Amino acid sequence: MKRVSSIVWLVLGLALATLLVVTWFWTDQQTRLSESARRVDEAADPALRIQLARRLLAENRNLGPGHRARVLLMIADAQGRMGLADSMAATHRQALALAPRDHQLYNNVAYEWAKRGLLLDTAEAYSATALALARAEYAKRSRATGGDRAAVARDSALTIGNYLDTRGWVLYRQGRYAEAAASLREAQQRAPGGEIEYHLGLALDRCGDSAAVGHLVSSLNGTLEHPDSARADAERAYRQRHGSLRGFDDLLARHRERDGQAAAARELAAGSDYIGRPAPDFTLPDLDGRPHRLSGLRGRVVVLDFWATWCQPCVLAMPLLDKVHHQYRERGVVVCGVNLEGRDKVDLVKRFVADQGYGFTILAGGMIGNGLDRVYGVTGVPTSFVIDQNGVIRYRHIGYRDNLDQLLAKELDGLLQAPAKAAP
Numbered sequence: 001m002k003r004v005s006s007i008v009w010l011v012l013g014l015a016l017a018t019l020l021v022v023t024w025f026w027t028d029q030q031t032r033l034s035e036s037a038r039r040v041d042e043a044a045d046p047a048l049r050i051q052l053a054r055r056l057l058a059e060n061r062n063l064g065p066g067h068r069a070r071v072l073l074m075i076a077d078a079q080g081r082m083g084l085a086d087s088m089a090a091t092h093r094q095a096l097a098l099a100p101r102d103h104q105l106y107n108n109v110a111y112e113w114a115k116r117g118l119l120l121d122t123a124e125a126y127s128a129t130a131l132a133l134a135r136a137e138y139a140k141r142s143r144a145t146g147g148d149r150a151a152v153a154r155d156s157a158l159t160i161g162n163y164l165d166t167r168g169w170v171l172y173r174q175g176r177y178a179e180a181a182a183s184l185r186e187a188q189q190r191a192p193g194g195e196i197e198y199h200l201g202l203a204l205d206r207c208g209d210s211a212a213v214g215h216l217v218s219s220l221n222g223t224l225e226h227p228d229s230a231r232a233d234a235e236r237a238y239r240q241r242h243g244s245l246r247g248f249d250d251l252l253a254r255h256r257e258r259d260g261q262a263a264a265a266r267e268l269a270a271g272s273d274y275i276g277r278p279a280p281d282f283t284l285p286d287l288d289g290r291p292h293r294l295s296g297l298r299g300r301v302v303v304l305d306f307w308a309t310w311c312q313p314c315v316l317a318m319p320l321l322d323k324v325h326h327q328y329r330e331r332g333v334v335v336c337g338v339n340l341e342g343r344d345k346v347d348l349v350k351r352f353v354a355d356q357g358y359g360f361t362i363l364a365g366g367m368i369g370n371g372l373d374r375v376y377g378v379t380g381v382p383t384s385f386v387i388d389q390n391g392v393i394r395y396r397h398i399g400y401r402d403n404l405d406q407l408l409a410k411e412l413d414g415l416l417q418a419p420a421k422a423a424p
Helices: 006-042 046-059 065-081 085-098 103-116 120-143 149-173 177-190 194-206 212-219 227-242 248-271 312-331 343-356 404-417
Strands: 283-285 291-293 302-307 334-339 361-364 383-387 393-398
Touching: 046 065, 065 085, 065 103, 085 103, 103 120, 103 149, 120 149, 149 177, 149 194, 177 194, 194 212, 194 227, 212 227, 212 248, 227 248, 283 361, 302 312, 312 334, 312 343, 312 404, 343 361, 383 404, 393 404
Parallel strands: 302 334, 334 361
Antiparallel strands: 283 291, 302 383, 383 393
C-alpha cells in the first residue's frame, strides 16, 4: 500500500480541526440564539420584550428572513399590548415584507387587525392572500406522491377553516354581516369549534337570523377565548327571542348532548387516522425550562393532554388527570399536560398549577393553533392521547368527560398487562 505523506496527514488534520471549530461555533451560536429567543418569549413586560427582541435581531444579522419575521411578530404583539396600534401595524408590514409567501403570517396579521378594528380593508386583503397561498400549497401537497394524503387533507381542512374564520371576522368587523356569515358557515364545516361557532352566531344575530341563538348556545360547549363574554351574548340573544332566560339552561343541556354525540362521531371517524400510528416525537420545556423528549419515555405508557387555563372543560379535566397520575405513576405511566397559551403565560400557568397542587408534568407546547397541537391534529381542547410503550397512539379523547379517569384507567390497565404492539 502506498504510504500517505505527512503533508497529506497535516492537510487532513487541519481540515478536521477546521470542521470541529466551525461545528462548535455553529452549535454555540444556535444555543445562544435559542436562549435569546426564549428570554424574548418569556418576557412578561411588553417594553422589555421589544428591547430583547430588537437586541436579538441586532446580534444575529445572519438570521434568515422567516426567523426575522417571527421575531418581528413578537415585537408587534408587545406593541399591540401597549396600545401602539400604528407601530404594531408598521412592524407587521416589515414582517410580511420578509416572508411574502407565509400564509400563516398573513392570516395572523389579518386576525390581529380585525380584533382591534384596525385597517380593515387591508386586513381583508391579507386574509384573501392567506387563503390563496394556503389553497395553492395544499393543492400541491395533495398531488405529491409518497406522502400521507389523509394527513394533508386534515391539515388543509383545519388551516383553511381557521383562515375562513379570520376572513369572516374581518367582514363582521366591516359590518358586512351576510358575507361574514357565509364565510363562517364554511369555516365551521371545515374546522368545527367553539370560537368559530361563536363568531357565526354573532354574524347571524346581526342578520336577524333566528338560527343565531342555537349557534351562540352551542358555542358554549366548545373551546372559547372569552367564555364569559360568549355566555353573555348567548343569553342576550336568547332573551331577545324568548323574552326571558326561562328554558336557557335546558337548551344548553340539549345542545351539550347533541354536540357531544357529534364530537364522538367525528372522533370515531378520524380515529383511524391516528390510532395505531407512531406518536410524533417532540422536545418541549416544562414550566421551569427543563427539556422533555417523548422518545425518551419509550418503555413507558404516556398520557398526553392538550389544555389551557382559559378553557373551562380543561380545568374540569385536570383533577381527573392528576388522579390518574397518582394512581399509575408507580406502574411506569407518565402524565403530561401540554399547555397551549404561549411562553409569555408561563408564570400564570405555574401559579395555576401550584395553587391546585397538581403533580404531573406540565409542558409549554406553544400557542394554540401554532404549537404541538397542530402536529397532533388537535382541533380543540381538551384533547388527550394515550401512547403505548413503543410510542404508538392507542387511544384519543376529545373534550371533557366526567368519567375520564375511569376511561383512562381501563385503557392503561389493558396496556400495562398486555405486551405493547410494535409501531407500524
